[in-house]
Amino acid sequence: MKLNPAQDDAVRYIAGPCLVLAGAGSGKTRVITNKVAYLVRQCDYKARHIAAVTFTNKAAREMKERVAQTLGKHEARGLMVSTFHTLGLEILRREHKTLGLKAGFSLFDDQDQLALIKELTEQELDNDKDKISRLLSTISNWKNDLVLPARAARLATDPETVLFAQCYERYQRQMKAYNALDFDDLILMPTLLLKTNAEVRAYWQNKIRYLLVDEYQDTNTSQYELVKLIAGERARFTVVGDDDQSIYSWRGARPQNLVLLKEDYPSLKVIKLEQNYRSRGRILQCANILIANNPHVFDKQLFSEMEYEAPVRVLFAKHEEHEAERVVAEIMGHKFMNGSKFGDYAILYRGNHQSRVLEKALMTNRIPYKISGGTSFFSRTEIKDIMAYLRLLVNPDDDNAFLRVVNTPRREIGPTTLEKLGTYANQRGKSLFAASFELGLEQHLGGRGLVAVRAFCDWLVRRGDEAARGNAVEAVRDMIKDIHYEEWLYESSPSPRAAEMRMQNVSTLFKWVSQMLEGSDLDDAMTLPQVVTRLTLRDMMERGEEEDDGEQVQLMTLHASKGLEFPFVFMVGMEEGLLPHQSSIDEDNIEEERRLAYVGITRAQQALTFTLCRERRQFGEMVRPEPSRFLLELPQQDLDWEHNRKPPSEGERMQKGQAGIAGLRAMLGRKS
DNA sequence: TGGCGTGCCATTTTT
DNA sequence: TGGCACGCCA
Numbered sequence: 001m002k003l004n005p006a007q008d009d010a011v012r013y014i015a016g017p018c019l020v021l022a023g024a025g026s027g028k029t030r031v032i033t034n035k036v037a038y039l040v041r042q043c044d045y046k047a048r049h050i051a052a053v054t055f056t057n058k059a060a061r062e063m064k065e066r067v068a069q070t071l072g073k074h075e076a077r078g079l080m081v082s083t084f085h086t087l088g089l090e091i092l093r094r095e096h097k098t099l100g101l102k103a104g105f106s107l108f109d110d111q112d113q114l115a116l117i118k119e120l121t122e123q124e125l126d127n128d129k130d131k132i133s134r135l136l137s138t139i140s141n142w143k144n145d146l147v148l149p150a151r152a153a154r155l156a157t158d159p160e161t162v163l164f165a166q167c168y169e170r171y172q173r174q175m176k177a178y179n180a181l182d183f184d185d186l187i188l189m190p191t192l193l194l195k196t197n198a199e200v201r202a203y204w205q206n207k208i209r210y211l212l213v214d215e216y217q218d219t220n221t222s223q224y225e226l227v228k229l230i231a232g233e234r235a236r237f238t239v240v241g242d243d244d245q246s247i248y249s250w251r252g253a254r255p256q257n258l259v260l261l262k263e264d265y266p267s268l269k270v271i272k273l274e275q276n277y278r279s280r281g282r283i284l285q286c287a288n289i290l291i292a293n294n295p296h297v298f299d300k301q302l303f304s305e306m307e308y309e310a311p312v313r314v315l316f317a318k319h320e321e322h323e324a325e326r327v328v329a330e331i332m333g334h335k336f337m338n339g340s341k342f343g344d345y346a347i348l349y350r351g352n353h354q355s356r357v358l359e360k361a362l363m364t365n366r367i368p369y370k371i372s373g374g375t376s377f378f379s380r381t382e383i384k385d386i387m388a389y390l391r392l393l394v395n396p397d398d399d400n401a402f403l404r405v406v407n408t409p410r411r412e413i414g415p416t417t418l419e420k421l422g423t424y425a426n427q428r429g430k431s432l433f434a435a436s437f438e439l440g441l442e443q444h445l446g447g448r449g450l451v452a453v454r455a456f457c458d459w460l461v462r463r464g465d466e467a468a469r470g471n472a473v474e475a476v477r478d479m480i481k482d483i484h485y486e487e488w489l490y491e492s493s494p495s496p497r498a499a500e501m502r503m504q505n506v507s508t509l510f511k512w513v514s515q516m517l518e519g520s521d522l523d524d525a526m527t528l529p530q531v532v533t534r535l536t537l538r539d540m541m542e543r544g545e546e547e548d549d550g551e552q553v554q555l556m557t558l559h560a561s562k563g564l565e566f567p568f569v570f571m572v573g574m575e576e577g578l579l580p581h582q583s584s585i586d587e588d589n590i591e592e593e594r595r596l597a598y599v600g601i602t603r604a605q606q607a608l609t610f611t612l613c614r615e616r617r618q619f620g621e622m623v624r625p626e627p628s629r630f631l632l633e634l635p636q637q638d639l640d641w642e643h644n645r646k647p648p649s650e651g652e653r654m655q656k657g658q659a660g661i662a663g664l665r666a667m668l669g670r671k672s
Numbered sequence: 673t674g675g676c677g678t679g680c681c682a683t684t685t686t687t
Numbered sequence: 688t689g690g691c692a693c694g695c696c697a
Contacts, residue, residue: 056686085687109687129681183687250685351684373686414673537687559685581684596685619682620688 003027003034010238010271011035014043014210017231017265018238019258023302024287024602025278025565028240032212033066035238039210040075047071048078049209051230053087055218055248057539058372059563060086063214064522073521080208084223085537088186091193093530095200099189104394104529106180107536110136111379112400113182120170124163138164139171143184144220144252146191148172177431179397183537187222194229205232215563216241216261220252228264235265243297247559247596249589259297274300276602278565281308282638283608287601289635294591311640314574314631315611319622323613324361327570330609331553332365334568342368343550346566348558348600350579354572355555362553372556378538382489382502386509387535389479393467394529396460397431406432409488411456417449433457472528473514480510512540558600569604571597574612575625590629597630 003011007027010020011034022028032052039045052067054060064081071079080087089107096103108116117132125131138161142152149169156162175181181189194201208230213219216239219227231237239261246255254260262268276284284304315330317323331345347358355371362369377383385408388401396402407413418432424444425435435441436457442450459482467475480486486503493499516534519525526534534540554566558579573579580593601608610631615622631639 083687186687247685251687353683410673539687557685578683583684592685617688 003030004275006271006273006275007031007034010273011038013238013269013271014039014236016267016269017235017261018269018271019216019261020238020240020271020273021258021298021300022240022242022273023276023300024242024245024599025276025284026273026302027275027277028214028242028273029063029066029563031273032063032214032238032240033070035212036067036076036079037070040071045210046078047076048080049207050212051080051082051087051208051210052212052214053082053084054214054563055083056560056563057083057537058560059083059214060539062563068522083537083539084219084226085183085186086534086539088190088226089533089537091190091204092181092186095190095193098197098200099193100176101181102179102395102397104179106178106391106395106398106401107186107533108175108180108182108400109378109536110183112180115400116174117167117171120174121167124167134160135164135167139168140184141252142168143188144222146188146222146225148192177397177429178399179395179431180400184222187220187226191222191226191229194226201229201232204230205234209234209236211237213237213239213241215245217243217246217255217258218248218251218253219257220254221257224254224257224260235267244291244294244595245562245599247562247592247599249592255297272298272300274302276302276304276306278605279304279602280306280606282310282312283601283604285638286312286608286634287598290594290601290630290633291598293633294594310607311638312607312634313609313640313642315609315642317611317613319613319615320357320617321361323572323611324357327358327572327609327611328361328365328367330570331367331568334607340567341550342553344567345570346554346556346561346564346568346603347570347572348556348561348603349572350558350581350596352557354578358555358572362555368552369555370552372554373560377505377508378535380502380505382485382506383509386480386485386506387532389483390476390513390528390532390535392433392460393464393475393479394532396433396457396464399425399432402432406453406456409483409485409491411452412448413452413456414449417445417453420445420449421453433460467528472517476510476513476528480506509535516540558596561603562599565603565605567604567606568609569600569607570609570611571600572611573616574610574628574631575616576628577623577625578616579628579630594630594633597628 007030010018010031020028020031022031036050036052039050040047052063054063060081060083067079067081068076082090092099092101096105113136114132117136118127121132121135125135147155149165149172152165152168153162156165194204211227211230213227227237227239241258243255243258246253262270279287281304284302288302315326317326327347334340335342349355359369359371378387385405388404391398391401392405403418406418421432421435421441424441425432428435428438428440436453463475463479463482466478485506489499489502490496493502512535513531516523516526516531517528577585579597580590584590584593612627614624616625
């Protein structure tokens with residue numbers, strides 16, 4: 001298919017900085033992939049000098065595949081397509097020494113982070129969940145704004161912030177002792193490094209000669225700084241974004257960065273993509289009308305040349321289970337009538353917990369489905385255990401990992417021994433692993449405990465060496481064998497069946513690890529340290545071979561659906577309190593929720609169905625939620641409200657639509 | 673040391 | 688209502 005004039009402009013403009021305002025479904029991925037191809041084929045750029053950055057692994061993966069399709073594997077070789085975090089990781093991998101990090105640093109996920117913070121702040125915050133989560137987000141905000149502990153302390157005025165700044169300082173020091181980084185560090189550290197170190201900056205500016213950024217509205221301050229530092233004086237970059245799809249402000253994303261760009265680069269070329277190629281007219285109309293309720297930075301009007309087909313439906317259910325059953329029944333019926341595939345259907349929801357009922361309904365009806373996102377796999381104990389072992393192989397100073405598995409499976413290293421070792425390590429300012437070898441430890445810890453701890457550490461050293469020098473795949477296999485993990489699973493699981501399933505998970509993890517170590521068509525072979533960090537970032541290849549034949553109904557959160565499209569979309573739980581979410585209502589943050597709804601609606605190509613419940617069980621008790629205000633904001637003439645099997649006539653519907661909530665209540669036959 | 677029971681808390685969204 | 692954390696008991 002040919003590019004339209006605006007798309008063509010966006011692809012061919014390479015003279016300077018370029019901002020593409022791309023509405024939903026306006027073909028921005030096409031623009032990015034075509035631009036990469038254009039740079040390589042027409043402009044003499046080597047693929048290895050081009051970097052494309054996105055926000056989610058899924059998007060990066062998809063873009064990589066699209067480019068490989070367009071350019072061919074040969075010409076695409078060396079092209080960097082990654083998330084911001086993976087790009088940061090790559091920079092750190094090369095530059096870690098300058099920052100005083102040892103090779104093989106660990107990456108802490110939020111659970112590791114939480115555990116560490118809890119430990120470090122026991123006295124001050126005495127396990128107050130609320131305070132701890134405030135502290136975590138404060139630290140994260142500081143990092144996103146490139147504020148280091150010293151400056152945080154200086155800026156702090158109220159007592160709590162002063163305390164938080166102290167905790168921040170302590171946290172950073174401890175992370176350094178562990179040779180560990182958190183997710184935010186992956187952006188913060190490279191950005192500060194490029195800012196202060198001209199040599200390093202020159203290297204990366206030379207390496208990345210053209211930069212493309214997708215979903216630019218989701219960048220936070222440090223990410224934008226990083227973009228500017230990499231782009232440098234030449235400012236050879238294209239960013240693509242849509243302020244209507246900014247749904248990550250809670251993570252520090254600043255859609256104002258779109259405006260800032262114009263100020264920072266006065267020569268910025270702005271190109272708007274306003275033709276939608278994805279959704280049928282009605283669906284697009286709904287999306288446009290809904291989002292018109294939000295204020296806008298850049299005006300844009302999406303239009304479509306597609307037919308104005310069947311209206312968007314709104315289905316009612318008695319309760320959550322009924323809602324799930326109805327959606328499943330709709331899918332089965334529709335599939336039968338249309339001869340479509342299960343993979344053509346997506347069910348979108350606000351929160352991960354909503355997937356449960358849906359899963360159950362799909363399962364009882366034997367419908368294949370796939371849940372994207374969700375952390376269930378990596379939150380399983382067996383996976384956490386093996387991940388901890390892998391981290392230790394690479395970085396034995398990782399105390400979090402050390403504590404997790406030093407006695408799992410059992411090694412007769414109990415709490416008393418660990419307590420003593422911990423106290424000693426603390427005095428010496430060393431990691432548990434490093435402290436184990438010191439002679440001074442013998443005064444505090446003797447006998448069996450000492451022997452057991454040293455045996456464990458010796459073993460770690462041996463396997464670590466094997467992993468670093470020899471065949472890493474073999475080393476990992478040996479490690480799992482050495483610790484008798486399978487036996488341990490059978491010992492510690494409630495049933496042999498459960499043990500078997502857990503071992504299956506371990507095998508899956510092992511399979512991923514070996515695939516990543518060995519490389520594939522699309523990805524180069526990685527070292528074990530790389531594999532471990534990439535797994536922590538959840539950046540792995542999808543499990544291949546398994547039935548990915550388009551025969552699985554797609555389940556995901558609205559957030560996870562961004563950037564994707566589906567022929568038939570169900571948006572469930574269209575209720576006040578859920579979408580918009582109660583906490584957003586409380587915090588007066590409706591606009592972002594509206595954008596979230598907008599993202600969901602614009603995923604649909606051919607048909608869109610909303611569902612909501614009359615009753616929903618919440619914290620054990622039944623509540624009767626109001627229909628989402630977003631449903632009422634939609635153009636009522638494009639909606640088909642289901643009404644006890646007897647939909648109201650066109651006239652009535654118009655009238656009731658205009659009557660707002662009161663009219664709707666009347667229509668549902670409910671008292672207010 | 674591990675198994676079981678009670679009681680409390682929970683529902684945003686992701687790298 | 689259900690899942691998890693902690694504490695008590697064997």
